[in-house]
Amino acid sequence: MSLRYALLALLRTGPLSGYDLQKQFSVSVGHVWHAPDSQIYPELRRMHVDGLIEPEEQVRGVRGTRILYHVTETGDAAFLDWMNSPLEYQRVRDPAHLRAAYLESTSPEQATIFLLRHIEQWRDELGQWERELTRIDAVDNPMLVRRLAVTPESEHARTIAFKRFTYEGLVERARTEIEWAERGLELVDRLSAEASLRAPAGDA
Amino acid sequence: MSLRYALLALLRTGPLSGYDLQKQFSVSVGHVWHAPDSQIYPELRRMHVDGLIEPEEQVRGVRGTRILYHVTETGDAAFLDWMNSPLEYQRVRDPAHLRAAYLESTSPEQATIFLLRHIEQWRDELGQWERELTRIDAVDNPMLVRRLAVTPESEHARTIAFKRFTYEGLVERARTEIEWAERGLELVDRLSAEASLRAPAGDA
DNA sequence: AATTGCATGTAACAGGTTACATGATTGC
DNA sequence: GCAATCATGTAACCTGTTACATGCAATT
Known part of the structure; x- marks a missing residue:
């Protein structure tokens, strides 16, 4: 379940779209936590459902839209809770x-x-x-x-x-x-x- | 898919039951590749279906049975093939x-x-x-x-x-x-x- | 007009986790 | 007789992977 906190960490710097996040995953946080786009989009939806983030639809050109996600107060609290909770170490698989x-x-x-x-x-x-x-x-x-x-x-x-x-x-x-x-x-x-x-x- | 090769590695030392393998996973190969018993039993079945191992039923007491698995020639070859194939590195998730x-x-x-x-x-x-x-x-x-x-x-x-x-x-x-x-x-x-x-x- | 990059996803599958479930045997 | 441990699994779920799928916008 670290994906959601990796996403929150990025979003806490300001609103980003799924695509933005995807790119960041390949260059910044992706250095410690890999995630493919096919995992990011569904997770963002779930995070929205859970009230951690709020989508903001933006018009792009005539018909295109992009969705910027903002971290809600709940989302911010969830991130800080995670930071202060014991880390779940993964079983060795090497x-x-x-x-x-x-x-x-x-x-x-x-x-x-x-x-x-x-x-x-x-x-x-x-x-x-x-x-x-x-x-x-x-x-x-x-x-x-x-x-x-x-x-x-x-x-x-x-x-x-x-x-x-x-x-x-x-x-x-x-x-x-x-x-x-x-x-x-x-x-x-x-x-x-x-x-x-x-x-x-x-x-x- | 390394679980199956971890199991083969152990079985190549001689026949073992699911239970034996499970125990070995907590003390030997388990130091590099963790697997719970709920994963080992189904995998052994699949390996049998794939012809990598052969079960030998043993009577235990009046009604109990235990199944010893032997590595077949196919299984041995599969293990050596794996040893000589490029290792699939897992994406970082730390x-x-x-x-x-x-x-x-x-x-x-x-x-x-x-x-x-x-x-x-x-x-x-x-x-x-x-x-x-x-x-x-x-x-x-x-x-x-x-x-x-x-x-x-x-x-x-x-x-x-x-x-x-x-x-x-x-x-x-x-x-x-x-x-x-x-x-x-x-x-x-x-x-x-x-x-x-x-x-x-x-x-x- | 075509290419590159932006932007969004779905579907099927594989692999792993947690919890549940059962019963026999052996040693004390 | 009881406890430990031997012995076998199932089911539901979560996470992650791979492949597929679509279409617009901006640049050349």
């Missing part, structure tokens, strides 16, 4: 470590491919998050700017500090994953070397 | 970092509570994984023992090495999370101190 635990069942080559892909995967994430960190420092992220615009100036440093803190955590996590997989590559090589010592294949 | 990004919306006290809980959460995981590491070193984990029993001795070191590698990764991840949250606590304190410098509350 395909990479699941596979890692059984790498002995495949060849060193396949193990290497798996580990290289793991490194690639996390390097991509790392790149995104590092870029986001520099954007935060430059106060260049559109959502952060929106957020600061509706925040008293005395709170600006705090707001930025927590965003930075969040992305620092993500960056460290990515680095940890990469280092782990790199040690895995060394392990695969070491095991292969040991095996070929015991049973040389290419020798006479 | 409630802790989502909340961290908006900690400025709550009080320092609530932020502290959140961070302390995060530390507690990961310390629990860390403890489990560290215990598992010592069990691996002592060759004391029942599933590892089963696994080694059906593995040629020349492969024992490899098998143990990858298990160790897996849990080392989990341990590092937990440590990274804990360190991050501890830095978060310092940040909250620092921000509170700065705020009370600018607007002293307890003073005359």
